[in-house]
Amino acid sequence: xxxxxxxxxxxARALDRLQVTQARHKGxxxxxLWLLVGPGILVMLGENDAPSMLSYSAxxxxxxxxxxxxxxxxxxxxxxxxxxxTVRLGAVSKAxxxxxxxxxxxxxxxxxxxxxxxxxxxxxxxxxFVGIVAGAGYFGIPDYAAVGGALIVMALAFMSRRYWSFERxxxxxxxxxxxxxxxxxxxxxxxxxxxxxxxxxGPLPGGFGSHTAIILLSDIGATITPWMLFFQQGxxxxxxxxxxxxPQGRIDTGIGALLAAxxxxxxxxxxxxxxxxxxxxxxxxxxxxxxxxxxxxxxFGGALFAFGILEAGLVAAIAISTSxxxxxxxxxxxxxxxxxxxxxxxxxxxxxxAIAAISGSVVLIPGFPLEFVVLIVNVIAVLTMxxxxxxxxxxxxxxxxxxxxxxxxFFNSLGLLVGAFVSVAGLLYALxxxxxxxxx
Amino acid sequence: MATNQMELMDSxxxxxxxxxxxxxxxxxxxxxxxxxxxxxxxxxxxxxRTLTPWLTTVIWSLRVYVLFMVVVVIVNIAQRV
Numbered sequence: 001x002x003x004x005x006x007x008x009x010x011x012a013r014a015l016d017r018l019q020v021t022q023a024r025h026k027g028x029x030x031x032x033l034w035l036l037v038g039p040g041i042l043v044m045l046g047e048n049d050a051p052s053m054l055s056y057s058a059x060x061x062x063x064x065x066x067x068x069x070x071x072x073x074x075x076x077x078x079x080x081x082x083x084x085x086t087v088r089l090g091a092v093s094k095a096x097x098x099x100x101x102x103x104x105x106x107x108x109x110x111x112x113x114x115x116x117x118x119x120x121x122x123x124x125x126x127x128x129f130v131g132i133v134a135g136a137g138y139f140g141i142p143d144y145a146a147v148g149g150a151l152i153v154m155a156l157a158f159m160s161r162r163y164w165s166f167e168r169x170x171x172x173x174x175x176x177x178x179x180x181x182x183x184x185x186x187x188x189x190x191x192x193x194x195x196x197x198x199x200x201x202g203p204l205p206g207g208f209g210s211h212t213a214i215i216l217l218s219d220i221g222a223t224i225t226p227w228m229l230f231f232q233q234g235x236x237x238x239x240x241x242x243x244x245x246x247p248q249g250r251i252d253t254g255i256g257a258l259l260a261a262x263x264x265x266x267x268x269x270x271x272x273x274x275x276x277x278x279x280x281x282x283x284x285x286x287x288x289x290x291x292x293x294x295x296x297x298x299x300f301g302g303a304l305f306a307f308g309i310l311e312a313g314l315v316a317a318i319a320i321s322t323s324x325x326x327x328x329x330x331x332x333x334x335x336x337x338x339x340x341x342x343x344x345x346x347x348x349x350x351x352x353x354a355i356a357a358i359s360g361s362v363v364l365i366p367g368f369p370l371e372f373v374v375l376i377v378n379v380i381a382v383l384t385m386x387x388x389x390x391x392x393x394x395x396x397x398x399x400x401x402x403x404x405x406x407x408x409x410f411f412n413s414l415g416l417l418v419g420a421f422v423s424v425a426g427l428l429y430a431l432x433x434x435x436x437x438x439x440x
Numbered sequence: 441m442a443t444n445q446m447e448l449m450d451s452x453x454x455x456x457x458x459x460x461x462x463x464x465x466x467x468x469x470x471x472x473x474x475x476x477x478x479x480x481x482x483x484x485x486x487x488x489r490t491l492t493p494w495l496t497t498v499i500w501s502l503r504v505y506v507l508f509m510v511v512v513v514i515v516n517i518a519q520r521v
Contacts, residue, residue, distance in 0.1 A: 006469045013476070014469040015462045021472075022457070094479040104489045105499075112503060162459075242475050372520075376513065383509035387502040394495070400486055423505065430512045436519070 012162055012339035013240040020245070036248035037255065038167040039090075039235035042319060043083060043228050044076075044256030045174035048263050049316030050131020051124065051374050052222030053180070053309055056264050057289045059215055060271030067204035068219065069197045069265050075223040076261040078418045080253055082389065085396045085407070085415065086229050087249035090236030092405045097233040099330035100395050113391060114331060116384040117226050121324050123377045124227065125359035128313040128320065130370045133363055135310025138290050138303065146310075147360040154318050154356055158349060163238045163338040170318050176311040177263045179304045184266035186297040187273050194269070205275075213432040214379060220425055221378030222264070224418070226388040227323040234326030238337050243405065270297070270305065317356055325352040383426050389419035 006014070016035070023032040059068045086097065093100060098117075102110035129147055136146035157169045204212070232253075241249055271289060273296040290309070294302035322338075328351045329336020335345035342349050362368060393415045396407050407415065462469060470477075491499070 006463065006466050010469055010473060011459060011463045014472040015457055015459050017472045018457055018462065018468070092479070093483055094476050095483055099483075103483065103486060105491070106488050109499060116506065240473075240476065372517075376517070380513060383513065384506055386505055387499070390499065390502045398489065400489070401483070426505070426509055430509065433512050433516045433519070 008161070008341060008344060009335070009337045009339040012164070016164055017240055017242070033248055033251065036239075036241065036245050037252040038171060039232045039239060039241075040083065040087070040249065040251075040253030041256040041259065042167065042170055042174055042235065042315075043232040044079065044253070044260040045177045045263070046170075046231070046316050046319035047079070047223060047225065047228055048177050048260045048312055049124070049128055049222075049320075050134075050309055050313035051127040051218075051377050052264070053267050053312045054131070054289070054374055055215070055218040055222045055378055056267040057271045059219060060268035061274035061289070061292075063205055063212075063215065064272050064275040065194060065268055066197045066200075066202050068215075068268055069194065070201045071216075072219055072223070072264050072268065073261050075220050076257045076264070078421060079223045079228070079260075080257040081411075081414045081418050082224060082392065083228060083232050083253045083257075084250055085392050085411070086233040087236055087241070087253060088246055088402070088405050088407075089392075089396055090233040091241045091243055091246050091249060092403070093401050094237050094240075095233075096237055096326050096330040096336075097230045097392075097395075098327040100233075100401065101391055102331060104395065104398060104401070105391070109391075110331065113226075113387070114327065116387065117230060117327055118324070120225060120377075120381050120384055121227050121320050122355070122359060123373060123380060124225070125317060125320050125355060126362050126370075127374045127377045128317040129360045129363040130374055131309045131313030132317070135290075135306045135308075135313065138306030143364055147364060150314055150317060151353075151357060151360055153314060154321065155353065157318055158338070158352055159342075161339070161341050163235075166338045167235070167239070170315060173311060173318070174315045175259075177308065177315070178259065178266075179308040179311070180263045180266040180270055183293070183297055183301050183304050183308070184269040186301040187270055187293075189269045189272075213429045217382050217425055217429045218378040220422065221381040223260070224385055224422065225378075225381040226384055227320050229388055229392060230327050231319055231323035234323065234330070234336075238326070238339065246405070267308075317359075321352045321356045324355050325349070379429065382422060383429075385422045386419060386426070389415065389422065393419065 020032065020035050023035055056072070059072075089097070089100065095103075098110070098114065101113050129150065132150045133143045133146045136149075137143070141149075153173075157166055157173075160166050160169065236249060271293065274289075274292055290302045290306040293305055297305070325348050326336055328334075329345070329348045332347065334347045336348045337345065340348070363370065393407070393412065396402060396415075397412065399406060
């Protein structure tokens, strides 16, 4: 850094750090937390994206609440375990996830990780626009207007030229994910059944077969995906979190997991009347859930549900484009900060906008198999997770990077448990595909 | 460090922080981002880590897992079509 001519990124980050220092000295704990939260809440609510909410909708409508409410809560606990590691990695190394993989494992393994990220990000982004178009369609908004409008909102968030402003705009949008809570309440849920489900972890209607495996994997993919690791570590580093801020980073991630789990459970409860009334929802698309729910939650409830799907797609599109651009900047060693102006970081912003625009355009292609991509995207995300968890654990145990902040036996056990769980879930899915008649 | 920053902020009249004001004080920026510069320098000095045979096996196994699963997904797609 040149002391005489600080660039915009350095000045903006210094300003954020000075505000944190002030809050620490003046003892304002809530102010300190307010300044430091963001990446965790954003990544968790961002992961409650359009395909995730559709996956929860399919879960509620085809299986009810029995097995899946506690299951989804457990998946968010696992997401917390993985994301907490990115907070420590980002705060200690001040580098993004892609940069660390390339630096420590070399270009060969780094390229594999990038291919996984790029593949899942592009597919997921397409599904976010499917959600945006479907949600907007409920309100009679044409497809091209929905895609164009979403791109404009995204551009406005990115044009703030301050990570802080971007984060607050995105967080405000992300909190709209909680609209699923009032929709769930409108269905007059059976609290006894919810209580029993939490205690007994059941029932699982129809047992465990091929279809259950896909839903199961899809719900795991709705909470744990590779882009989350790249996004949160990049955001922690862009926000400028220091080692001292790790406790607040953990709280941030915990709050995010809690809010996202609440929205996910609410979505399952909201769509469970379709299961109770034996409606065949296996072929439902995004807007069809909102239409099918209208008799149970009214037109306003249906509109809220459609808005929730639209908003979920929009927030995730912002977060996923950002994760791609962070990774691109880290790998090419070009400027990659939301604190930079467009002129200072052209490559970063062009990747952001281009990847979003291309994905949005795909949705407008007539005859493109949108429903199918939505179905398969979460599954692919889970299947690419084991190597991502592997690199995550290797990096966080790297003495030269982490020093005293590497994981102890407890966090390592939890991390390994998450990796094993994701891998076994994938293998179960493979078994049900290879042996379709298999039933547990 | 933090006390120095606070003193510097007081001496430069930066009680109410704004980006344009911070721009004018490169020393303050430099001091505030010292931890970041140190981390980045430490990272730059790190080379590639040595991959033991055990580690190489683990990473390759995870890669083979993904490739196998890609085939499974393709089979699943074919079954549904």
